Amino acid sequence: MGPICVIFLAVVATALSSESTIQTVEDRVGNLERTLQALQNALFQKENRIKSLESKSAQQTSEISKLRDCVRDFKKTLQQPNISNGYVENSESQRNADRGDENDGDKVKNQMPPHFGIKENNNNNWNISNSIFSLQNRKRQSAAQQVAFHAYQHDSRVYSYHDILQYDVEEVDVGGGFNQRDSIFDVPVTGTYVFTWTTVPNLSSYVQTELIINGVVKGNAYAESNETHNVHPSTGIVVVQVNKGDHVYVRRGEHSESIVKSDNIYQRTTFSGWLLM
Numbered sequence: 001m002g003p004i005c006v007i008f009l010a011v012v013a014t015a016l017s018s019e020s021t022i023q024t025v026e027d028r029v030g031n032l033e034r035t036l037q038a039l040q041n042a043l044f045q046k047e048n049r050i051k052s053l054e055s056k057s058a059q060q061t062s063e064i065s066k067l068r069d070c071v072r073d074f075k076k077t078l079q080q081p082n083i084s085n086g087y088v089e090n091s092e093s094q095r096n097a098d099r100g101d102e103n104d105g106d107k108v109k110n111q112m113p114p115h116f117g118i119k120e121n122n123n124n125n126w127n128i129s130n131s132i133f134s135l136q137n138r139k140r141q142s143a144a145q146q147v148a149f150h151a152y153q154h155d156s157r158v159y160s161y162h163d164i165l166q167y168d169v170e171e172v173d174v175g176g177g178f179n180q181r182d183s184i185f186d187v188p189v190t191g192t193y194v195f196t197w198t199t200v201p202n203l204s205s206y207v208q209t210e211l212i213i214n215g216v217v218k219g220n221a222y223a224e225s226n227e228t229h230n231v232h233p234s235t236g237i238v239v240v241q242v243n244k245g246d247h248v249y250v251r252r253g254e255h256s257e258s259i260v261k262s263d264n265i266y267q268r269t270t271f272s273g274w275l276l277m
Helices: 003-078 092-100 125-143
Strands: 149-153 171-173 184-186 191-201 206-215 214-222 234-242 247-252 259-261 269-275
Touching: 171 184, 191 214, 191 247, 206 234
Parallel strands: none
Antiparallel strands: 149 171, 149 269, 184 247, 191 234, 191 259, 191 269, 206 214, 206 247, 214 234
């Protein structure tokens, strides 16, 4: 075989080898493309799943909020006096006590007119019974309108200007007005309230706080430990008339550093309030 044939065979072998290599590369590229497509499909499914879970989470959050409102309304209903046909009902024992001796001719009627409550034959006894019923009714109303709350911040927090202080540990909430999630007190009963809050600044620091009712500043407190290298808390107290549905909260003021301290050993940052009358 001549040299030319040898060279020709070598060229043919090289070409065949190159075609095989190219085919192998193309096969690998095809496999990678299919793998990439499968990953993209899986990512798309995951994104749809996340969107579905986020939608369900939003629905559950809405349902939880509605349940909280229902529980709050139910608590208020339990605190109301027992009313039937426009009359406040007395217990059987109270009616028996009010009857006294039937031989005296002062038998008390079970049905009570709405304007004074108890009807008796004798005018003097009627006046006495009217006063007694009025006091009993006031006592029932007072018990039904008891409102008080107390909450505190369980650890030190960093706040920016006008951030609402977070009192995330609720110890008392009579009347169901305090919202632990946002630390806002929703007034359940119109009346005169006492609000007090204690704020602890960081060591060698200072913090100003404001009591806000419906966006209006109703009180200020300033705690300053900057000069003494000690911790000096401040307490603010406000007595104010508020209406049902008003929003009350404490926020960080303008003249403040960012850290507000609180712990279970030395001092707590707290927020409290109660219905005075």
